[in-house]
Amino acid sequence: MPHDHHNHEHPHTLLPSDPALRVKALETLLTRKGLIDPAALDEIIDTYENKIGPKNGAHVVAKAWTDPEFRAALLDDATAVVSELGYYGRQGEHMVALENTPDVHNMVVCTLCSCYPWPLLGIPPGWYKSDAYRARSVREPRKVLAEFGVTLPEDTAVRVWDSTAEVRYLVIPQRPKGTENLSEADLRALVTRDSMIGCGLAVQP
Amino acid sequence: MKPDPVFEEPWHAQVFALTVHLNEAGHLDWPDWAARFGATLKAHGVDRDLNGGSDYFAAWLETLEAVLAERAMTDAESLATLKTAWERAYLSTPHGEPVVLSQ
Known part of the structure; x- marks a missing residue:
């Protein structure tokens, strides 16, 4: 990895870490065998770093808040509806939208590994992939929510959904009160990543 | 506020992209991959809690190396x-x- 060195003790390029070199070896071998296209790798990285992320999910949520027909279609068949917006899974996974209400709060985990709605939320944050979250969100969801600063009324049920390679979930957080006059574009800014995992609430403007 | 980087280290991005590309090119079935990767995470997490950062991608890389070797792709x-x-x-x-x- 290139690095600023002013004393020129290391005139050569710094040696990458062991795993970084193993990845380079895999890439080179698979490229030489014609199994992969290095340009496609760059394209995938660019997509995940720059083009997709929670703003896609926020678009879907804000549209669901403001367009009853869209909301109904989304709850009925999220895969089809978000695909129409251009947000489809590269792994062909099925998307399910979960609507939070005063009665039910949904939150999402992947106890197996880290399945996540990539096209809508991008790459999951570190905590989503941690053993702590993966184990505890199932065992003590209210405690985990409290650590995210979310305290729910006692009569709100908490449902925890376990993602799989085939099914990924998007939480539709409750629309904040007093936002009736906001446009869809303004509402998007209130929809945080964590609120779409069910570990946060939409921002009260 | 500056958002967190999508990938903490360049090799995380590389190994992620490599796996996604192998899937898209038809060399890797995603549910199979998730099952294998989940098994590695479980094995690594027996002795300690994984933090979801570099240890997560270390498990990812180890799984990918094993799967590709089994299939004689490497x-x-x-x-x-x-x-x-x-x-x-x-x-x-x-x-x-x-x-x-x-x-």
Whole structure:
């Protein structure tokens, strides 16, 4: 990895870490065998770093808040509806939208590994992939929510959904009160990543 | 506020993209991959809690290496040779110049 060195003790390029070199070896071998296209790798990285992320999910949520027909279609068949917006899974996974209400709060985990709605939320944050979250969100969801600063009324049920390679979930957080006059574009800014995992609430403007 | 980087280290992005590309090119079934990766995470997490950062991608890389070797898409000898070649290339490339493998 290139690095600023002013004393020129290391005139050569710094040696990458062991795993970084193993990845380079895999890439080179698979490229030489014609199994992969290095340009496609760059394209995938660019997509995940720059083009997709929670703003896609926020678009879907804000549209669901403001367009009853869209909301109904989304709850009925999220895969089809978000695909129409251009947000489809590269792994062909099925998307399910979960609507939070005063009665039910949904939150999402992947106890197996880290399945996540990539096209809508991008790459999951570190905590989503941690053993702590993966184990505890199932065992003590209210405690985990409290650590995210979310305290729910006692009569709100908490449902925890376990993602799989085939099914990924998007939480539709409750629309904040007093936002009736906001446009869809303004509402998007209130929809945080964590609120779409069910570990946060939409921002009260 | 600056958002957190999507990938903490460049190799995390590389190994992620490599896996996604192998899936898209039809070399890797995603549910199979998730099952294998989940098993590695479970094995790694027996003795300690994984933090979801570098240890997560270490498990990812280990799984990918194992799956590709099983399917004879890679072999240990070629990989070791290439890894050494990359090491040499980094050590012999002057700072600031692109690092390339000599054939």
